[in-house]
Amino acid sequence: xxxxxxxxxxxxxxxxxxxxxxxxxxxxxxxxxxxxxxxxxxxxxxxxxxxxxxxxxxxxxxxxxxxxxxxxxxxxxxxxxxxxxxxxxxxxxxxxxxxxxxxxxx
Amino acid sequence: xxxxxxxxxxxxxxxxxxxxxxxxxxxxxxxxxxxxxxxxxxxxxxxxxxxxxxxxxxxxxxxxxxxxxxxxxxxxxxxxxxxxxxxxxxxxxxxxxxxxxxxxxxxxxxxxxxxxxxxxxxxxxxxxxxxxxxxxxxxxxxxxxxxxxxxxxxxxxxxxxxxxxxxxxxxxxxxxxxxxxxxxxxxxxxxxxxxxxxxxxxxxxxxxxxxxxx
Numbered sequence: 001x002x003x004x005x006x007x008x009x010x011x012x013x014x015x016x017x018x019x020x021x022x023x024x025x026x027x028x029x030x031x032x033x034x035x036x037x038x039x040x041x042x043x044x045x046x047x048x049x050x051x052x053x054x055x056x057x058x059x060x061x062x063x064x065x066x067x068x069x070x071x072x073x074x075x076x077x078x079x080x081x082x083x084x085x086x087x088x089x090x091x092x093x094x095x096x097x098x099x100x101x102x103x104x105x106x
Numbered sequence: 107x108x109x110x111x112x113x114x115x116x117x118x119x120x121x122x123x124x125x126x127x128x129x130x131x132x133x134x135x136x137x138x139x140x141x142x143x144x145x146x147x148x149x150x151x152x153x154x155x156x157x158x159x160x161x162x163x164x165x166x167x168x169x170x171x172x173x174x175x176x177x178x179x180x181x182x183x184x185x186x187x188x189x190x191x192x193x194x195x196x197x198x199x200x201x202x203x204x205x206x207x208x209x210x211x212x213x214x215x216x217x218x219x220x221x222x223x224x225x226x227x228x229x230x231x232x233x234x235x236x237x238x239x240x241x242x243x244x245x246x247x248x249x250x251x252x253x254x255x256x257x258x259x260x261x262x263x264x265x266x267x268x269x270x271x272x273x274x275x276x277x278x279x280x281x282x283x284x285x286x287x288x289x290x291x292x293x294x295x296x297x298x299x300x301x302x303x304x305x306x307x308x309x310x311x312x313x314x315x316x317x318x319x320x
Contacts, residue, residue, distance in 0.1 A: 004116045011120035015127030022131030026138030033142030037149040044150040048157035056168045060175065067176045071183030078187035082194050089198035089318050096317040097205045103313055104206065104306045105222060 195315065202314045203307070207281075210299045214282040220250055223284060226302075227252075227271065228260050230286030230295035236265030238289035242274040247282065 213219050223243075231239050239261070241254070254271045261269040278285055280298035287294035303310070 004112070007116050007120055008123070011123040015123045018124070018127040018131045019134070022134040026134045029135070029138040029142045030145070033145045037145055040146050041149045041153040044153035045157045048154050049161065052157065052161035052164070056164075059168070060172055063172045063176055064179070067179035071179050074180070074183040074187050075190075078190045081187075081191055085191065085194045085198065085319065088320070089194075089201070092318045093198075093202060093205070096202045096314045097209060099317050100202055100206045100310050100314050101209055103310060104210070104302055105225075 195319065198318055199311055199314050202318065203303070203310065206310070207299075207303060210303070211281045214246070219282070220252065223247060223250070223282070224252060224257055226297040227257050227284050227286055228264070230284065230297045231257070231261035231269060231271060232264045233295045234265075234286060234288055234293060236261045236267035236269035239269060239271045240274040240287050240289050241271060242276045242278045242285040242287070244280050244282070245277050247284070248273065248277055 213222065227241050230241075239258075241252075243250075252273075254273065258269045258271040261271065272289075274285075274287075278298065280300055283298035283300075283302060285294055285296050285298060
């Protein structure tokens, strides 16, 4: 009987140690997580900010690219307009000279 | 036999005690693991939300900045395009004006020049209100045989004032045309080609542009 009680007491003592060890491990984990939380906060904050800024830059780059394309279109249309102007100017030059002469001597 | 059975029972109790302890230990560690992960996840989310809020408030400024960039690029392109078109038009109009100047210069060698010159003198005389008038010409035109008497008659008629026109001894540097001045004072009408062109240039530019480009 004594042996039985001794065995049970030994088992309970070991069980207690197991639980206490686990509790200590759990406490350490929680403590560690609390210690890490500031680092995690900083890292997440700056990573998110950095991603946001990257998005802004990307948006700016895309806008600039699109605006440059549109600007090129504007200039291309102006080039076409120039050709029309040159053709009209060449075609209407004699009449313009004649009318201007007449107008200036009136 | 009985003793063996008792040993087995004790072993079972011991095992159960140890197993229960192991289970409790595992549960404790797992719970702690979950709590630790939750703490870190919450902290991470809190940081993300804070950063997102800041980005959101910066987003409007960024939108304005991007809009400004786009507008600047457009404005610059439009300015350049307008400048290209206007420069070309200006070039064409100036080409016509230069041709007009050249044509006016060569007009002095044509037969109709004397009539043109007389017309310019009449216009000047009438503008001055007639009276005693002097006409200054360039060296070459001074040698032309102008009918100053007829000119004076026309001026008299148009200005309704008795008029006399005489050639001034002063000669002017001009490609053609005349300077008409009152003999009794210093009022004059400059009807040289250069002055006429200069006076009429703003009007001519509009006219030329209209004819050239419609």
